[in-house]
Amino acid sequence: MIKLYQFPVSHYCEKVRWALDFKGLKYRKINLVPGPHVRKVLQMASRSQVPVLEDGKVIVQGSAEIIDYLESKYPERSLTPKDPSLAEQARAWEERLDRIAGPAVRTFNYHFLLPFPRAIVPLLTAKQSLIVSMMFYVGYRKLSNTLRGWMNINETSAHKAMNDMDELLNELRQIYANTRYLVGDEFTRADLTACALFAPLFRPNGYGLKWPTDVEEPAEMQHWKASHERALQSLAIRYEQNR
Numbered sequence: 001m002i003k004l005y006q007f008p009v010s011h012y013c014e015k016v017r018w019a020l021d022f023k024g025l026k027y028r029k030i031n032l033v034p035g036p037h038v039r040k041v042l043q044m045a046s047r048s049q050v051p052v053l054e055d056g057k058v059i060v061q062g063s064a065e066i067i068d069y070l071e072s073k074y075p076e077r078s079l080t081p082k083d084p085s086l087a088e089q090a091r092a093w094e095e096r097l098d099r100i101a102g103p104a105v106r107t108f109n110y111h112f113l114l115p116f117p118r119a120i121v122p123l124l125t126a127k128q129s130l131i132v133s134m135m136f137y138v139g140y141r142k143l144s145n146t147l148r149g150w151m152n153i154n155e156t157s158a159h160k161a162m163n164d165m166d167e168l169l170n171e172l173r174q175i176y177a178n179t180r181y182l183v184g185d186e187f188t189r190a191d192l193t194a195c196a197l198f199a200p201l202f203r204p205n206g207y208g209l210k211w212p213t214d215v216e217e218p219a220e221m222q223h224w225k226a227s228h229e230r231a232l233q234s235l236a237i238r239y240e241q242n243r
Helices: 011-022 037-043 061-073 084-113 117-124 130-138 140-150 157-178 189-202 218-225 230-243
Strands: 001-007 027-031 052-055 057-063
Touching: 001 011, 001 037, 011 061, 011 084, 011 130, 052 061, 057 061, 061 084, 084 117, 084 157, 084 189, 084 218, 117 130, 117 140, 130 140, 157 230, 189 230, 218 230
Parallel strands: 001 027
Antiparallel strands: 001 052, 052 057
16 A cells, blocks of 8 residues: 655645545555654655655655656546646646745744744644653744754745745736636646645645644734735635545
């Protein structure tokens, strides 16, 4: 059986979960603990990042690379257009979203929510034991500082993330106001990537994560999300329709 090494909270992992589910493939999720995951992942792949997919003797790392592999090995219910020009457009959207939206969404969320352990710990330790969760709470101050340093999360990077998302969400809003899909006339890896990577901003049920509800988001975070309500709603609708 296919194995997916992942963090439940990761929006890049959600891309792969969605692709596997879309294709109707059976797979087993291996939920790793952030931090200790490095040793396990480096035993299989060249970098410490998830997602990593194991299919028999084949190891594939990275969400776009995994989707490429699934398209080749399991072509049913393709996410890549057959037309070469449309396929190139879909891949270009995916690359741009992976490069800009993914890091921006992550930076935005962590910047505003890291001051609140009750918001972050349940996300980082999702599907883990109570002991793991308690360890994260006990060491949270050090963890928070480590995450900010490791991912370069600060006031400046957060504002850059918002500017990057402003541009992308405005473009997506305009496109989705006139057409159902980003590329061609069917759901593709471009739409999947857009919906999955922005999903932490609209928190869909299908993500497979229990989103924290007992922490009120900071006012600046709420205001920014409200200013992009139409774009996020367009993504949420397509997420629900295709997930």
